Amino acid sequence: MEDVVEIAYALDTFYFLISGALVMWMAAGFTMLESGLVRAKNTVEILTKNVGLYSIAVIMYMVIGWNLMYESDGGILGLLPTFSLFLPGTEPYTAEMARAGEVSHSYYSDFFFQVVFVATAMSIVSGAVAERMKLWAFFLFAVVLTGFIYPIQGLWSWGGGFLDQIGFSDYAGSGIVHMAGAAAALAGVLLLGPRKGKYGPGGEIRAIPGTNMPLAALGTFILWLGWFGFNGGSELSVASADAANAVAKVFMNTNLAAAAGVVAALLLARALFGKADLTMALNGAIAGLVSITAAPSSPSPLLAAVVGAVGGLLVVLSIVALDRLKLDDPVGAISAHGTAGVWGVLAVLLSNEEATIGGQLAGIAAIFAFVFLASLLVWAVLKWTLGIRVDEEEEVNGLDVGECGMEAYPDLTGAK
Template sequence: MEDVIELAYALDTFYFLLSGALVMWMAAGFTMLEAGMVRSKNTTEILTKNVGLYSIAVIMYMLIGWNLMYESDGGLFGLLPSFSFLLPASEPFTAEMARAGEVDASYFSDFFFQVVFVATAMSIVSGAVAERMKLWAFLIFAVVLTGLIYPIQGLWSWGGGFLDELGYSDYAGSGIVHMAGASAALAGVLLLGARKGKYGPGGQVRAIPGANLPLAALGTFILWLGWFGFNGGSELSVSSADAANAVATVFMNTNLAAAGGVIASLLLARALFGKADLTMALNGAIAGLVSITAGPDTPSPLLAATIGGIGGVLVVFSIVALDKLRIDDPVGAISAHGTAGIWGVLAVLLSNDEATVTGQLAGLGAIFGFVFISSLIVWGVLKITIGIRASEEDERNGLDVSECGMEAYPDFTGARAK
């Protein structure tokens, strides 16, 4: 019997690690998507931001974030974490504990799986503030979001806090990860302002095409693949028949929702604009994935595709609406992760009998309110101290040279100059 339990421990540990690696690969997806959706003169800066934010997230979650979120025993009144620092110096779970069935998987494998979620939330911010934010202001904000803001609101639900007590249900993080990232992004965009030339004096919306749509499409497919680890790994186990069946359901529904999002956004774009808009289709895929993330384990296949399809419709309308409000989001991140994230949290009610309207609304309100307000404060402090917006000249010339001292496509830009 001990051998069976030990084998289950090893299998679930391996599943955590494999799922975490898939989610880590989503960092490449966000990087490629954003690099494809911005102008060539800002590509190197986007790449630097993404590799930097991922590394900051890993270190900050090791230093303090993990302890705030999961070692606070639900927090004071389910709200305030206890402060402690650093992971254990060595794996705290022993082979004897595994054989006795006292623990389900390696402590460090759980940390690895959770830390890549933190980086995902911060990646959402990167695309929304692209092409006009100072690099170092962004990276400083990444320190605060990944070390403090994300873990505190994560404590409220996944860490056994008050939202968990209220019955808030969010399987893999439509609200906890995606809406949280979009809320932080919205706060930054409001203080940052739009890119120069994006909006005309009469309210016209001027398209600013991305430099590399093949790269953006590749990034979306990478995200789609990584999402199987994001949602599938959130089952937290694969070592029993029931767990394996649940994982298969999650994979299937995740895939169906993404496909539904693409088809719905393509059809709506055709109806609204008369063309098959690739950028809307790419955001439709992401919106479908975000929409199913809060509850991929309970819908039927048809309902999963429908949930994703509704997400695909919402993201198109949301992108258009934000442009009308002159809220400039170069990659559509606020819509794909925020608007679709809200829908995903509410969509849980369609198939999960244990979820309640009160619990889901409380989760949405608490997460958005805390992340938006705290992010607004941090962005505001950065704005009045070191500044968050690049100069008009740097924005015109591109952030690659001013922030990184190199161009992503020097041969191409040199040839064009000649």
């Protein structure tokens, strides 16, 4: 019997690690998607941001974030965490505990799986503030978001805090990860302002095409693949028949929601613009994925497709609405992760009988308000001190040369 339990422990740990690796691969997806949707002159800066933010997230979550989110048993009144440091040393789960069935997977695998979620939230911010933000101001914000803001709101639900206690349900993070990242991005966009030339003197909206649509499409497919780890890994176990069936259902529903999001976004774009807009289709896939993330294990296949399709419709309408409000988001991140994230949290009510509308609305309001206001404060401090926007000349010439001293496509931009 001990051998069976130990094998199950090894399988669950391995599954956790592979799922985390798939989520880590989403960092490549965000990087490719964003670099495809910005102009050639800003490509190296986008690549640097994504490599840097992932690395910052890993370090900050190890040093501070994990402890704030999970090591305080819900924190003070389920709201405020304890503020001691967490530095992983030895494995606190022993082999004897595994053989006794007291723990189902390695402590380290749990940490690894959670840290890649933090990086995902920060990646959402990167695309929304692209092409006009100072690189080092962005990195400083990444330190605060991944070390403090994200873990504190994560404590409220996944760490046993007050949202968990009132029944808020968010299986893999439509609100906790995606809406939170979008709220931080929205705060930055409001203080940053639109890109030069995005809106004309009469208020007209001017399209600024990205430089590499094949790269953007590749990035979306990488995200789609990584999402199987994002949602599937959140089942936390695979080493039993029930767990394996649950994981398989999560994979199926995740895939269906993404596909339905693409089709719905394409159809609406065709109706609104008369064309099959690739960028809307790509955001439709992401919106479908975000929408199903809060409850991928409970809907029927048909309902999962409906949830994804609604996400695909909402992302198109949201991108158009934000543009009319002159909120410049070059990649549509706020809409794909924020608007679809809100819908995903509410869609839990369609398939989870234990979820309540009060609990879901409370989760949306608490997470959005805290992350938005905390981020707005951090962005404001950075703006008043270091500054968050590059000067006009650097924006016109491109951030690659000004911030990084090199260009991604020198043959296209004329660099020697």
